[in-house]
Amino acid sequence: MSINKNNEIDKKYMQIAIELAKKGAGAVNPNPMVGAVVVQDEKVIGTGYHKYFGGPHAEVYALEEAAQNSNDLSNATIYVTLEPCSHYGKTPPCAEKIVKMGLKRCVIGSSDPNPKVAGKGVQILRNAGIEVRENVLKSECDKINQVFFKYIMTKIPYLFLKCAITLDGKIAAKTGNSKWITNEIAREKVQFYRNKFMGIMVGINTVLADNPSLTARVENGINPYRIIIDPHFKTGKNHNIIKENSDEKTIIVTSKNNKNSEKQLDFSENSKVKFVFLNGTKFSFKEILRKIGEIGIDSILLEGGQSLISQAFEENVIDAGEIFIANKILGDEKGKTFIAGFDREKMDEAMILENVKYNIYGKNVGMEFLQKNYN
Amino acid sequence: MSINKNNEIDKKYMQIAIELAKKGAGAVNPNPMVGAVVVQDEKVIGTGYHKYFGGPHAEVYALEEAAQNSNDLSNATIYVTLEPCSHYGKTPPCAEKIVKMGLKRCVIGSSDPNPKVAGKGVQILRNAGIEVRENVLKSECDKINQVFFKYIMTKIPYLFLKCAITLDGKIAAKTGNSKWITNEIAREKVQFYRNKFMGIMVGINTVLADNPSLTARVENGINPYRIIIDPHFKTGKNHNIIKENSDEKTIIVTSKNNKNSEKQLDFSENSKVKFVFLNGTKFSFKEILRKIGEIGIDSILLEGGQSLISQAFEENVIDAGEIFIANKILGDEKGKTFIAGFDREKMDEAMILENVKYNIYGKNVGMEFLQKNYN
Numbered sequence: 001m002s003i004n005k006n007n008e009i010d011k012k013y014m015q016i017a018i019e020l021a022k023k024g025a026g027a028v029n030p031n032p033m034v035g036a037v038v039v040q041d042e043k044v045i046g047t048g049y050h051k052y053f054g055g056p057h058a059e060v061y062a063l064e065e066a067a068q069n070s071n072d073l074s075n076a077t078i079y080v081t082l083e084p085c086s087h088y089g090k091t092p093p094c095a096e097k098i099v100k101m102g103l104k105r106c107v108i109g110s111s112d113p114n115p116k117v118a119g120k121g122v123q124i125l126r127n128a129g130i131e132v133r134e135n136v137l138k139s140e141c142d143k144i145n146q147v148f149f150k151y152i153m154t155k156i157p158y159l160f161l162k163c164a165i166t167l168d169g170k171i172a173a174k175t176g177n178s179k180w181i182t183n184e185i186a187r188e189k190v191q192f193y194r195n196k197f198m199g200i201m202v203g204i205n206t207v208l209a210d211n212p213s214l215t216a217r218v219e220n221g222i223n224p225y226r227i228i229i230d231p232h233f234k235t236g237k238n239h240n241i242i243k244e245n246s247d248e249k250t251i252i253v254t255s256k257n258n259k260n261s262e263k264q265l266d267f268s269e270n271s272k273v274k275f276v277f278l279n280g281t282k283f284s285f286k287e288i289l290r291k292i293g294e295i296g297i298d299s300i301l302l303e304g305g306q307s308l309i310s311q312a313f314e315e316n317v318i319d320a321g322e323i324f325i326a327n328k329i330l331g332d333e334k335g336k337t338f339i340a341g342f343d344r345e346k347m348d349e350a351m352i353l354e355n356v357k358y359n360i361y362g363k364n365v366g367m368e369f370l371q372k373n374y375n
Numbered sequence: 376m377s378i379n380k381n382n383e384i385d386k387k388y389m390q391i392a393i394e395l396a397k398k399g400a401g402a403v404n405p406n407p408m409v410g411a412v413v414v415q416d417e418k419v420i421g422t423g424y425h426k427y428f429g430g431p432h433a434e435v436y437a438l439e440e441a442a443q444n445s446n447d448l449s450n451a452t453i454y455v456t457l458e459p460c461s462h463y464g465k466t467p468p469c470a471e472k473i474v475k476m477g478l479k480r481c482v483i484g485s486s487d488p489n490p491k492v493a494g495k496g497v498q499i500l501r502n503a504g505i506e507v508r509e510n511v512l513k514s515e516c517d518k519i520n521q522v523f524f525k526y527i528m529t530k531i532p533y534l535f536l537k538c539a540i541t542l543d544g545k546i547a548a549k550t551g552n553s554k555w556i557t558n559e560i561a562r563e564k565v566q567f568y569r570n571k572f573m574g575i576m577v578g579i580n581t582v583l584a585d586n587p588s589l590t591a592r593v594e595n596g597i598n599p600y601r602i603i604i605d606p607h608f609k610t611g612k613n614h615n616i617i618k619e620n621s622d623e624k625t626i627i628v629t630s631k632n633n634k635n636s637e638k639q640l641d642f643s644e645n646s647k648v649k650f651v652f653l654n655g656t657k658f659s660f661k662e663i664l665r666k667i668g669e670i671g672i673d674s675i676l677l678e679g680g681q682s683l684i685s686q687a688f689e690e691n692v693i694d695a696g697e698i699f700i701a702n703k704i705l706g707d708e709k710g711k712t713f714i715a716g717f718d719r720e721k722m723d724e725a726m727i728l729e730n731v732k733y734n735i736y737g738k739n740v741g742m743e744f745l746q747k748n749y750n
Contacts, residue, residue: 166725167698167742168712169544177721313706323542325700327728327742331688331717333708337543342706346552350541353702356738363731365740367542367702 010107013037013044013079014137017109020049020058021081021144026195026222027052030298032082032148034058038066038103040076045069059084059094063101077105081141083112083134086120095124105131109141113149113375142375147197149374150319151298156289158299161321162193163309163338166328171304174334176209185361186324191217193322197299199225199251199292203308204234213240214303225249225297229288229308231281233258237271248272251295253288255281285315310341313351322359322368385482388412388419388454389512392484395424395433396456396519401570401597402427405673407457407523409433413441413478415451420444434459434469438476452480456516458487458509461495470499480506484516488524488750517750522572524749525694526673531664533674536696537568538684540713541703546680549709551584560736561699566592568697572674574600574626574667578683579609588615589678600624600672604663604683606656608633612646623647626670628663630656660690685716688726697734697743 020035028034028050036058038046046069048061059080066073084094084106098106106125111134112118125132142149147158164181165171172178180187194200194216206212207228214226226241226249233254235242241250253276258264267273276291285308292300302312302321312318323338344350353369360366395410403425411433413421421444423436434455441448459469459481473481481500486509487493500507517524522533539556540546547553555562569575569591581587582603589601601616601624608629610617616625628651633639642648651666660683667675677687677696687693698713719725728744735741 165542166722167540167544167700167728168714169542173719173722173724175720179722181722310706313704325542325742326725327731327744328722328725329688329714329728330719330722330725331685331714332719333712333715335719337708339543339704339706340708344548344705344707344710345550347541347548347554347556347703347705349548350701350703350705353542353704353738356702358733358735358740360733363728365733365742367700367740369702 009042010079010133010136013039013077014081014107014109014141016044016047017079017081018137018140018144020047024050024052029053029198030148030151030296032145034080034082036062036078036080038062038073038076038078040066040070040073045076057085057091057094059097060091063097067101073101073103076103077107078103079107081109082145083108083110083118084121084125085112086117086124093121093124095121098125099128099130103130105133107133107136109135109137110145110375114152142373146319146374147299151293153374155293157199157293157297158197159289159302159312159317159319160193160197160299161302161309161312161318161323162190163304163321164324164326165338166326166330168329168331169337170330170332170335171306171338172209172336173330174332174336176336178210181328182324182326182364183362186364186366189322189324189359189361189366191221193301194224195221197224197301199227199297199300200303201227201229201300201308202303203305204228204230204232205307206303206305207235207239207241209305211240213244215244223247223249224301225251227251227253227292227300229253229283231255231283233261233263242267242271242273245272248274250274251276253278253283253291255279257281285311285317289317304338306336306338306340310339313339314341319372320370322366324361324364324366327363384417385454385508385511388414388452389456389482389484389516391419391422392454392456393512393515393519395422399425399427404428404573405523405526405671407520409455409457411437411453411455413437413448413451413453415441415445415448420451432460432466432469434472435466438472442476448476448478451478452482453478454482456484457520458483458485458493459496459500460487461492461499468496468499470496473500474503474505478505480508482508482511484510484512485520485750489527517748521694521749522674526668528749530668532574532668532672533572534664534677534687534692534694535568535572535674536677536684536687536693536698537565538679538696538713539699539701541701541705543704543706544712545705545710546713547584547711548705549707549711553585556701556703557699557739558701558737561739561741564697564699564734564736564741566596568676569599570596572599572676574602574672574675575678576602576604576675576683577678578680579603579605579607580682581678581680582610582614582616584680586615588619590619598622598624599676600626602626602628602667602675604628604658606630606658608636608638617642617646617648620647623649625649626651628653628658628666630654632656660686660692664692679713681711681713681715685714688714689716694747695745697741699736699739699741702738
């Protein structure tokens with residue numbers, strides 16, 4: 001078989017592994033999504049994916065199914081979207097399992113992002129005489145685990161911007177009224193994001209203006225942590241994020257000045273609100289993210305408003321996002337633009353959104369972008 | 376044959392006629408685009424379209440080709456996107472030609488929009504015993520001749536808005552700098568529009584800020600009329616639209632106060648600029664359009680800037696348009712928004728763009744819209 005044909009075959013099965021990996025979305029967090037396919041004589045004889053946090057790895061499912069379908073795997077190839085693990089964690093190392101099952105070849109998408117273990121899985125395989133091919137559909141494989149890759153490497157949560165604007169860039173009328181900008185199809189996608197990321201973040205002005213619940217209305221979905229950036233602690237007991245805190249996932253990021261105040265102690269004890277305290281009242285976004293990362297939140301959906309979004313662009317902390325644009329014009333310059341505060345003499349000083357892709361939601365459109373790449 | 380199958384067949388051939396009609400784009404103006412197909416025994420035996428202004432009608436080409444391919448058309452059907460004409464104009468009436476050639480059936484898309492002759496073509500056909508079916512793919516057929524339909528019915532030019540904005544709705548930085556907002560692919564589409572419409576319109580501030588040439592850089596394209604709304608006659612001799620006026624298609628719309636001034640007479644005589652004079656210095660957009668329509672211009676591409684666009688929305692004179700959105704954020708509220716001056720308390724008071732369709736230009740997107748329908 002020619003090298004080119006082999007390459008096409010490898011891509012084909014890796015694509016199947018990628019689709020399998022995606023099935024773990026929302027359930028494996030903070031583990032990575034991984035898919036695996038075992039192929040022998042051009043037939044798929046085993047498939048698997050990482051199904052839930054702490055559960056068996058994708059390779060385990062695929063290898064065990066393959067063993068049931070074939071007595072001899074010495075001519076089989078395993079395709080796996082992420083380098084098989086080399087360490088004893090919640091499960092024994094997958095690289096060793098591949099060796100033990102006697103496969104001929106292992107094709108890998110992404111390398112392990114953890115610098116401490118990267119390459120070790122490949123080493124175990126090669127030492128055992130297994131043929132290894134790396135980086136097949138690497139960028140596609142990397143793409144599905146950006147949150148995991150960033151967080152494991154930096155301990156800083158992945159920051160995804162969601163914003164709904166009119167054609168003239170407004171997120172609210174001058175009165176603060178903002179219901180609704182986009183249509184239902186676009187708003188459903190927002191629910192998807194609220195389920196995908198571990199936390200949602202808004203500024204205090206958004207709480208005061210919209211009184212949002214910030215829950216994920218997705219069937220069987222897990223509600224995200226609700227993070228309010230509120231330096232002067234203006235959040236009230238009657239706000240929905242406080243009243244609807246039965247899951248105890250509301251977090252207020254506020255000034256150290258408010259620590260142990262009567263109000264803060266009451267919120268902690270009676271409303272079960274968690275607090276993150278920072279110095280001063282003008283927080284650095286980087287510092288906010290570091291603190292949120294420390295408490296184990298690996299990803300944040302930033303939902304607004306103007307001041308927080310502008311600061312996020314200013315500090316260049318946004319990893320990716322989607323901006324939903326409505327077929328609607330406010331036409332009032334006193335309305336609130338989604339971003340402000342930059343000083344630009346020239347058009348070519350404008351910020352560029354990279355790796356743009358458009359999603360059409362009926363009469364609305366979403367500009368999806370990716371500013372940073374991990375792994 | 377069942378009625379349903381017949382219906383499908385009629386749609387199929389009408390679609391071919393529509394594609395033929397579109398070939399006349401840019402050349403038949405101010406005539407309508409028309410396509411015709413003659414079908415016999417489920418075979419196309421003649422096709423035609425209106426090729427150039429004043430030239431033979433689509434039916435003539437299609438019928439003559441059909442006559443060369445068949446001695447007997449008594450079982451033939453002609454599909455035509457627009458009701459065959461009934462009057463003696465530059466060419467003899469097509470309805471009579473269809474009768475004379477002895478066809479069995481005539482399938483029509485759009486009715487004639489001219490109230491004086493609408494239905495008369497159909498009447499001639501029916502009186503001669505020809506079976507007539509109307510309104511097949513009517514909305515598609517209407518769509519290709521919106522400019523013609525509006526202008527023949529109202530004598531008001533069709534107004535199409537083109538606007539390039541950043542994601543935050545800006546058309547320029549606070550300094551007026553605006554080069555470039557969109558990418559080359561999007562800017563090529565603008566050239567297509569400049570060739571499609573008979574005139575381009577801008578406000579004087581756009582001339583002062585950008586000094587545009589407003590020419591259509593399309594191969595074999597015809598330059599549009601260049602219309603500047605300039606109440607106080609600020610356009611100078613060194614502006615490109617004056618210097619590059621060898622085709623004598625620059626029109627300045629200005630106050631009657633400037634009529635017969637030294638500058639005006641000089642521009643008329645030496646720069647070959649045409650003038651439209653209006654009362655006062657704050658013009659009504661409707662009045663501008665009426666005057667432009669009077670001099671025979673059937674369609675206008677409105678290119679800016681903020682003040683003219685805002686007024687066009689205010690007076691509800693925009694028929695359709697495309698707003699090009701760049702993957703770029705200015706972030707400066709002192710930058711110029713494409714529209715301003717409305718007073719909106721609530722988001723649901725926003726103006727809606729109707730019949731929206733998105734065109735993707737690499738990293739930019741175009742929101743195409745259609746506010747009004749003619750015929």
